Amino acid sequence: MAATEAVGGTRAVPAWRGGFGRLWTAAVVSRFGDSLRTAALPLLAASLTDDPLLIASVTACGFLPWLLFGLLGGAVADRVDQRRAMWAVDLVRGGLVAAFAAAVALGHATIALLLLLAFALTTLQTLFDNAATALLPALVPAETLAGANARLMTGQQLAGGLLAGPAVPALLLAGPAVPYAADAVTYVLAALLVASLRTGAPERPPRPAGSTLRAEMAEGLAVLRADRSLRWLCTATTLCNIGMGALIATLVVHVTDGHPTGTAGNTAYAATITAYALGAVAGGFLARRIAERTGRIRAVFLAGAVQTGCLVLMGTLPVLAVSIGAMAVFGFMGTVWNVQQTTLMQERAPEGMLGRIAAAFRTLAVAGAPLGALLGGAAAAGPGPHTPALLAAALFALAVASLGPLIN
Template sequence: MTVTAGAPPIVAGGLGAAFWRMWTASVVSRFGDALRGPALSLVAAGLTRDPETIALVVIAGQVPGLLFGLLGGALADRWDRRLSMAGTDGLRCAMVVGLAIAVATGNVNVGLLMVFAFAMSTVGTLFDSSSFAILPELVPADRLAKANGRMQVGSTISGGLLGGPVAGGLFVVAAALPFAVDAVTFALAALLALTLPRMSAAQAAAAPRASLWGAAVAGVRWMWREPSLRLLAILSAAANLVIGALLAVIVLLILDVFGVPEAAYGLFTLVGAAGGIAGGVFASRIGARYGILPALRRVLVVQAVALTALAAASGQVVVGGAALGVFIAGSAIWNVLVNTYQQQAVPAELRGRTGAASRVVGLASAPIGAALGGLIAGQFGVASVAVFGAGVFVVLAAVSWRALTGGPAVS
């Protein structure tokens, strides 16, 4: 199977006021997420030191994406996406306020944390699908890759660089403070979402009329019947399998394989954030130069080389850091270009559902990869996880090199 691309090339240009309002809402909300995640874990650790119980809180926040992701995509195609984004952020604001009050008054337990994490993630499925689907309506088609890249950069800075350190500082001041700030970010994001363009009459007429589940299944079928989208979903799932395996042992990889001192661990992780930022900045330029599909196959080759270097970087901090940064940059470029391709290749009335289907596939493979990474590390050593990852990416690069071809980029 060969997948080709033949749409107008990506070009540079302004993104418009509507995009920057959405960008601001996304970045502010992502900052709040980065505050809430560590704070939730710290609250859980203050209630119990049982690792299995604490893990249940994390799992409760991961399950809804698999259970309700497709339904969130169906609702995103049925409702006004602007109102869906504002409504979900408003609801999440109220939920975070409630948790902040519970934490401040000492009326919190592990069960409440699990319910909270589950509910927040469930509501988030609608927001994620709506924001993915509305972006092509805010920017010219030839600037969509640039817009996705800017979204990636903003998310990485606010979540990867700023959120974690600030969360710890706020928690020291008061355990409820990170949640209170998170509530403010949701309120601001909801107000900004209301300023985005309304659903047009044509969009309303094209909204799915089938049952909610029937509409969700129709989106999955549409994606699966399109060779390019099907192949990209399979490649993304395989890549997420490797990423899940690496994340499961990343702390041991950095400390024991690279030889990074514990005191420098936090500083070393900034390499990953730098890679994510670089990938977001250069993704649109790479897509413009090679075309999106040919660029994606090149990304897989680079990532295969990076993982090979990662596996061979025992005791070599510089080599290990550079390889990790390059791999994460490749993942950022992959996400930007795949999102761009999907947003342009899918009709507007199906965009929420097909995007949700792709995310569900990725969510399903990541925990499997995490379990596999733990098993491989336990049997063959931590560095073997990187060897496994390199082997998978070599196969993905070989498959994609023959399958992903084409001319001008899909923007």
């Protein structure tokens, strides 16, 4: 049985022993490496071409595989041993990034190679992420899922949001290939940690004779659509992701008042992003307690309502100090939302279907981000650099309103 530990005499959170500690370490190490790579790739792309469309295409390739293969990754995750799938995928990703690091070191990096790498890594991620979501309930008791998700997200935010960013300039001084080599090492370390887990073969109900991956993907969508809570939560998350796409794509323009150049602009942008990361980490520590007081759905509703207020404040009072404070609160509530969302999926998914339901949820939600980025760019180019924050606020308000049927 998975281990738990009491907190305050009444609350249970997952113990670090029993496998969860290794999974947490693997997730944090892997996120650190991923963040090194994702921070370094745009800089490398900018050194290879001055075409903004090509540079942006590198980021776009990080979304496209979710739209193409997200459902497939979930169906496969429900068929295989998730632990084995995760460490095998990480070894493959480590090999790909190591080969890319060698290409960079030898001066053979091209935009085409960057696009191929981004597409391949995210394609593999569709299987890894869905398998990871499905594996966690096998490692911790059901009553500690919220605490486990909060600890995972907090650790990943610390590693990716606060530690990796400052490390990239130092690594680049050692050589342009060093961030990618470090990323390859983290993949291998994560694979070894996951491979050391002893969860046993997953127990699943037998599949009907002749069942196909296509039919199983459709089944995951059907179950998501039939579950009232998950359906409305997915709708709200998709709307929020459109808003997030609009906000993040234009945040540098917002905080620099339309002039994103120079040391002052870089400092303002860095301060805003850091505030968001710090808020997200703090949210991870308190997400479980908030849900215990309000219930999961009400915690999501509260988080979305507060985030809407933050966005309105940013759009109507475009002052750097206001943006920094608003983004800190926005990040805090974002983690509260994400913890409850993931936990609800894990709690409500029928046995043997969590991978497919998580895949359907993620695929629909991720589809909103690139659309939002385009809308945000158009809004910034038209009415002004602070308009995307108000556009995002309107979308978040719609998301909160869509949760109304679940509150009553």
